[in-house]
Amino acid sequence: xxxxxIAVVPHPFGTRSREAxxxxxxxxxxxxxxxxxxAGEREPSRQRSSVSAxxxxxxxxxxxxxxxxxxxxxxxxxxxLPISAPTHEAVERMLRHTRRAPDEVVATIAPxxxxxxxxxxxxxxxxxxxxxxxxxxxxxxxxxxxTKRFHxxxxxxxxxxxxxxxxxxxxxxxxxxxxxxxxxxxxxxxANATLGRALRLVLQNIGRALPGEMDRATQGQPAKxxxxxxxxxxxxxxxxxxxxxGFAADANTVTVVGALGTWNMNMTAMHPEEVIAMLGDTMxxxxxxxxxxxxxxxxxLSPQHANLFxxxxxxxxxxxxxxxxxxxxxxxRSRGSEFERMATARRAELGEIAAxxxxxxxxxxxxxxxxxxxxxxxxxxxxxxxxxTRSVTQEIVLTE
Amino acid sequence: MTGSMFVYDPVAPCLTEPQHVRPxxxxxxxxxxxxxxxxxxxxxxxxDDLAELLIAKHGVKEVIMRRKRSASEGAPEAVMAELVERCxxxxxxxxx
Numbered sequence: 001x002x003x004x005x006i007a008v009v010p011h012p013f014g015t016r017s018r019e020a021x022x023x024x025x026x027x028x029x030x031x032x033x034x035x036x037x038x039a040g041e042r043e044p045s046r047q048r049s050s051v052s053a054x055x056x057x058x059x060x061x062x063x064x065x066x067x068x069x070x071x072x073x074x075x076x077x078x079x080x081l082p083i084s085a086p087t088h089e090a091v092e093r094m095l096r097h098t099r100r101a102p103d104e105v106v107a108t109i110a111p112x113x114x115x116x117x118x119x120x121x122x123x124x125x126x127x128x129x130x131x132x133x134x135x136x137x138x139x140x141x142x143x144x145x146x147t148k149r150f151h152x153x154x155x156x157x158x159x160x161x162x163x164x165x166x167x168x169x170x171x172x173x174x175x176x177x178x179x180x181x182x183x184x185x186x187x188x189x190x191a192n193a194t195l196g197r198a199l200r201l202v203l204q205n206i207g208r209a210l211p212g213e214m215d216r217a218t219q220g221q222p223a224k225x226x227x228x229x230x231x232x233x234x235x236x237x238x239x240x241x242x243x244x245x246g247f248a249a250d251a252n253t254v255t256v257v258g259a260l261g262t263w264n265m266n267m268t269a270m271h272p273e274e275v276i277a278m279l280g281d282t283m284x285x286x287x288x289x290x291x292x293x294x295x296x297x298x299x300x301l302s303p304q305h306a307n308l309f310x311x312x313x314x315x316x317x318x319x320x321x322x323x324x325x326x327x328x329x330x331x332x333r334s335r336g337s338e339f340e341r342m343a344t345a346r347r348a349e350l351g352e353i354a355a356x357x358x359x360x361x362x363x364x365x366x367x368x369x370x371x372x373x374x375x376x377x378x379x380x381x382x383x384x385x386x387x388x389t390r391s392v393t394q395e396i397v398l399t400e
Numbered sequence: 401m402t403g404s405m406f407v408y409d410p411v412a413p414c415l416t417e418p419q420h421v422r423p424x425x426x427x428x429x430x431x432x433x434x435x436x437x438x439x440x441x442x443x444x445x446x447x448d449d450l451a452e453l454l455i456a457k458h459g460v461k462e463v464i465m466r467r468k469r470s471a472s473e474g475a476p477e478a479v480m481a482e483l484v485e486r487c488x489x490x491x492x493x494x495x496x
Contacts, residue, residue, distance in 0.1 A: 004422070005422075007491075007493075009446070013440075013441075013442055013443075013446075014440060014441030014442050015441070015442075016442055018445060021442060021445050021446050021449060022449050024446065025446055025449030025450050025453055026453065028446070028450060029450050029453035029454055029457060029458065032428075032450065032454065032491065033428050033454070033458045036424070036425050036428055036489050037424050037425050037426065037427060037428065038424055039422065039423070039424040053412070053413060053415060054413055056408045056409060056410075056412075057408070057409055058406040058407065058408055058409075059406065059407060059408075059409050060404050060405070060406055061404060061405055061406070061407045062403060062404060062405070063403040063404055063405040064403055068405075068407075077409075077410050077411065085405065085407050086407050086408040086410060087405065087406065087407055087408075088406065088408070091408060105415070108415060108416060109412075112414055113414045113415065113416040114411070114412035114413065114414055114415075115412045115413055115414070115415045116412060117412065120410065120412040123408045123410045124410050127410060151472070151473075153472075154472035154473075158472065201410065205410040205411050205412065206410075206411070206412040208411070208414075292470075293469075293470055337441040341439060341470070344439060344467075344469070345439075345469050345470055387470060387472055388470065388472045388473050
């Protein structure tokens, strides 16, 4: 919104006293009266076609790897880690893994509304270190984050530590060796590391969410470098995520999630009811946007816990319903403006909220998503999700 | 440049530049001003104070307030349509 006038109020604003606000209003009213009478300065530009965009341009850069990285970081083209040089040859090699034209616009990426052409996606994937055959996954992920349902604007520009988590389903996960087992959310796998990183570079270089500028994260989180895994379909007793969402079992998909973090839950209890109770207790926290607005959180169940539940005769839908009940939180645990925001945001759904109202984490049990991933061990993971975003699953289109 | 190579610039162009220049008001006196309260803490109080001042000091005819459910959601279509219909200018905020 480069043309909009902005009246500036001093930060922090939300914690000011009532009297301090009156003083701010006195200055701000004069600014508003003046700004509304000033014409915009930018000349109108004709909106281009949404089907194609200019091709990327080559620039001269140092050949020395250290100097090349300094060159990228100075221009804010990198994420702070060493990049692979996006040479013409490297990008051409990657483009062979799609039938789509290099100048085809896959999506526009908020907040900068940059044109995510196939070529620009490939450039950023090369920089991230992706193998050429990973390109269709990154293209699908770029399309998914740009859907209205995902609400990327809110993820990219928020003060929350919102990272985009990629979950790969279908046979492609094995072809590309995306880790779904031990340490699948950790280090050590080329595909997991570079696929997540490629999307981060797309979000930064095409979406223009630069840290400290349009990316307003107060602290951020390490997962903003890369956050990607596959579902452990072989170890899951239930239908995998993409089948649950209407895709064929042999389809290849990527799911994008606006994740606020990962919280480990170590539970060696033998009774499924005890594990559900502990999961539900852990999911509750009063400063959570899931509870304030009604969220769409994820739970990554270890194969051990998923199979414990399955042995009890529970379907995935049963587990969601049990978790939804077990994770209801007493509204009074949220205080001050968080309580007020919850009362405002969830009034239509829950009626008037009092301190003793039990507030569910999401509007419906089905809004909780369960993924089975990880290796042997008694650990499952809670993944709270950024406000007003809903995960999106997109098919990965391969060349053959 | 000694020891140089050619690489692609990874920053994509924006395809959605504004299509027309924002019009300016000649004065806000006698105009109707809308506020979209984005539910950020304190913005409702600031908007109340601004409404008083804009009317008392700057001669604004009327201020219309509408509150969004939360900051990161867009205002409902019906609210947008109403404000566009009734207002000469609309202010939203706060961004923090």
